Amino acid sequence: MEEQLKELKKEALEEIATVSDFNQLEAARIKYLGRKGKLTAFLRTLGNLPASERPRLGRLANQIKEEIEKALQEASLKTQKIASELKGKKDLIDVTQPGLREPLGHLHLVTQAIFEIERIFSQLGFYRVRYPEVETDWYAFESLNMPPNHPARDEWETFFITPQIVLTPHTSSGQVREMEKGKLPIKMINLSKCYRRQSDVSHLPMFHQFEGLYIDKKVSITQLKGVFDYFAHEFFGPERKIRLRPFHFRFTEPSFEVDIDCSLCKGRGCRFCKAGWVELGGAGMVHPEVLRAGGINPEEYSGFAFGWGVERVYMMRSHLKLPDIRLIYKNDLRFLKQF
């Protein structure tokens, strides 16, 4: 009996010594001192022992019980210490770990294009202006040599607010506004929103144009060509070529459509461009009637103007063949993040 008790004590103390958390500690307590515990079971059998053995073994068993309780108490302190150390480790800040960055957005592709266009023309001395998105019939049409009911107006698919007030259909409406400032020479680039009653895979009801207007004494077509070449080389690349194709606008004379050689086939002709050229936009020498409308004497001054689409030139540069141009304004981050 005595041997058995000593064995039990040894086993219990060894086990308790290896305990490292509260659950193990509790399991050990139950195993030895619980209601069905090993030592408890022994104490219950004391009554069955011969009276001569009882006091000695009883004392021994109680002594062992006290030792186990003491060991459990010490182990409890130890597990508490381990637990708080672990917690401390979890709360530690590792200052060498790379931080979590807030995701940073970037400018919309059209804003990027506007800034770049503005930068390129500013190198040639053009200053940026912006004119209203809501415009009178006078600035949008009449001052540009398009009298009321003139069929040329149909091209501009206009949104009317009243018969005399429209949503600006093109940046040319800034031409006479700029002339009215009364300062010459004029070298403006009007970068603004335009609106037309059109919405399909290749048209937007709201888009941007940039309008160049240069007015001075003796402005010539050669200068116009030089400005376009400069823009094309800066914006599309030094190897690109520009050509002028005769056209008609009421507010320029002569008028041109400006083409750039196709980047896909290098001007040889392909399925995309057909004959090797793609259209950039309109241009021409400012019509004398327009100068007059802006209070400028056409005998003394001349000028050129051009108006091209921001979304269009940007798409041409990045070779973007969008299945639907309206994607640009859908605000889908999966699309926008690519620019």
Ligand code: PHE
């Ligand atoms: N305003 C014309 C358009 O929207 C383009 C243009 C501008 C043409 C200036 C000639 C001169 O189509």
